[in-house]
Amino acid sequence: MAYVPGYEYDIFISYAHVDNICFPDQEDGWIKQFYQNLNLMLARQFGRMDSVKIWWDTKKLDGSVLFDDSIADGIRKSAIIICLDSPGYNASDYCKQELGTFRDSASADKLGLKVGDQSRILHVLLNNIPHEKWLEPLNGTTGFPFHDAETADDFGETVETTSPKFKAQMRHVKNAVARLLEAMKTRCEAPAKLASQTTKLAADPAQAETADDDAFTIFMSEVPDTLRSPRKRLIAELGKRGYRVKCGIPPPDASDALKAATEEAVAGADLAVNLLDIYPGRELVDQPDLWYPQVQTEICLQSETPQMVWIPSDAEFADIEEGEYRNFLTAVEAGKLVDKQYEFIRGSKSSLAQQIEDYAQQIKDRKPAEMPSDGRxxxxxxxxxxxxxxxxxxxxxxxxxxxxxxxxxxxxxxxxxxxxxxxxxxxxxxxxxxxxxxxxxxxxxxxxxxxxxxxxxxxxxxxxxxxxxxxxxxxxxxxxxxxxxxxxxxxxxxxxxxxxxxxxxxxxxxxxxx
Missing domain, CATH: 3.40.50.360 (Flavodoxin domain)
Known part of the structure; x- marks a missing residue:
């Protein structure tokens, strides 16, 4: 499966056979070494060997070989093409057919030939070929020079694969490919995500949650009245970013069900977010010496679910009148309330959504990968x-x-x-x-x-x-x-x-x- 949804291959490498012939002192041709470097650099970028699918044809094709239907099919099923341009490439009818087939296919598909300001044709120059001699589909592309020409009139030789310039240019190509694949993946996934994910807004926006059961789920505990409006905006923003938010469980006057309901809600979440202030918030109806935000935060922190605790950056604990609540916040900030790690943040309301998303991404990255379906x-x-x-x-x-x-x-x-x-x-x-x-x-x-x-x-x-x-x-x-x-x-x-x-x-x- 390709990295970009809807394509069988992410990259098609188009080259002339003459550019891959080994010199007597070489084991592998230049094109093969380019492919090997790109393949591993992208594997490192995305984390696994099979993340990005690359097609490069190892057959020794020349003008006497007919344009293979399987090659043409592979070109049409590729997200991008990398053209390794040289005099040999310009002289090859086969290479011209590959480039033209991709240009026509990409122009007609759902994304078009350009994604944003990036062309799906990447142009690698093995020699300093003048612009006026570029093949027509390559016009408008940005070339990646892999030659040592120092002036516009200098033809230049293709750089050695062990040279610093080769390594530097490979990083530029890898970065361009990675950005393009990410942009294409985002565009391909957006329609499906939009169709499957709707936001249910109840009369109380605190009950909002996205309908996608596979979305990253955030449980947001009760807050004092000073933070109810910021929390309302925060829930809406997280919903727009594709997160499923659960909150408002249970109602403040149901202290007998508080622990069980909170534990159940937190257990079904990927992250629990606790927003606190120097004001403790509403008291429990049947236990007026306890504050609902504090009690629910304490319950959350006892769970195995990753936790984030946030307070305003300007909160001064010395201003808190209730001694028990002041001691609670002091213990939370010092990490002494529970014997577990959690994210504690003093910050501004304006950056809170991004801070939550950043921490959520860390949790996603830390999650053990599921065993591949084939059992590997x-x-x-x-x-x-x-x-x-x-x-x-x-x-x-x-x-x-x-x-x-x-x-x-x-x-x-x-x-x-x-x-x-x-x-x-x-x-x-x-x-x-x-x-x-x-x-x-x-x-x-x-x-x-x-x-x-x-x-x-x-x-x-x-x-x-x-x-x-x-x-x-x-x-x-x-x-x-x-x-x-x-x-x-x-x-x-x-x-x-x-x-x-x-x-x-x-x-x-x-x-x-x-």
Whole structure:
């Protein structure tokens, strides 16, 4: 399934065969390396190897081969096309047919040839081809130069795939593709969402909730009168953003049903939001020494549902006359009311909707991913850019063996992107750290960072694997001693060619229960 709904493929790569022929000192052609880099960079961007579907034809096509109906069908079912432009591309009738087929198909479909200000045709220039020589469908596109020409008259050579310029331009292409796919996905999903989701506004807007049962559900507890109008606006805003809001449960005069009804409502929510002020709010009718917002917040905080507690940024506890309520707010802010973590915010009413949405997104990212419908195991492959091609091959082999690999993006600093690492760790039970061309210090930092995240957030990770990839390493080259988890060492540093025999033992251990 493609990332963009309604399409079979997200990307069709159109190129001339002559541009993929290897030089004598190369193992892979330039086009194949472009594809491998793009595939892995998008996998890192979206988190898993099969998030974005890319079609690129490996057949050696030339002018004597008829335009294949299956190729034409793949083009029509692709969300975007990337044209790798060169003299060979311009001279190929086959490439011209691919480009023309996509242009005609995209122009006629529901999104059109442009999404906002972005063309669905991405133009990669392997040489400095003058604008007047561009093929007609490429006019108006922004070119991504992958050549070393320094002047307008310089033809330029295609840059090496190991060069800094290649890597920099690949990031630009990846970012453009990601933005375009996100925009297309949003537009494709909007009509279905609009048709399936309606907002039911009761006489009391506090009862508002969206009709989509699959929507992220927020329970909003009772508030003092000073916050009733802000809460009314907040519920309407969250409804517009696609959230299902539950509140007004139970009525303030039903203290005997308060605990059970609140617990039931919170248990069915993905997030509970508690808005408090220095004014305690209404008292319970049959227990006038208790305030309804405080009692319901205390009940909410005892649940397993993630919680957010908000008070105005200018709230001064010293101004609170009721000592019990002042002690309650002080304990909530200090995190001493209950033995659990929750989000506490001092903020403004104007930014509250965005703060709730930001926290909701964190919860969505932390949720364990559902087991794929085909029953595949999910693992996280943590790797450095220096080992990305090996990681790509390993990921493909895992997919073939019915294992779904999530890919973690990483920079030179192993302590960066920890939030992204944590989000993806929450979705798997097994972590694989790839130790190839990076230093052992980098791997140790990553392992330590992962252990800290597990202890802090109680992630469900059961097994650590350090997969030792080429080049060759001595047996005692890396050792990590810790007691929290067993670390499994898989040494494949003398096996540059990935194949079934080389990693059979690794797959066996990977599938074993912790």
């Amino acid at each position: 195991m999910s693992v996280l492959l943590d790797t450095h850019e220096k080992d990305h091609l090996y990681a790509l091959d390993l990921s493909r082999l895992l997919v073939q063996k019915q294992i779904l690999p999530f890919i973690n993006p990483q920079e030179d600093d192993p302590l960066k992107n920890l939030e992204m690492l944590g989000n993806r760790m929450s979705q798997v039970r097994k972590l694989i750290f790839l130790y190839g061309n990076v230093s052992k210090e980098w791997v140790k930092e990553r392992v330590n960072a992962a252990l800290q995240l597990i202890m802090k957030n109680n992630y469900p990770v059961e097994d650590f694997f350090i997969y030792v990839a080429p080049p060759h390493k001595e047996d005692a080259d890396i050792g990590i001693n810790q007691r929290l988890l067993k670390i499994n060492m898989i040494d494949q540093s003398d096996n540059p060619d990935l194949n079934d025999a080389a990693i059979e033992e690794f797959l066996k251990e990977l599938r074993m229960p912790a």
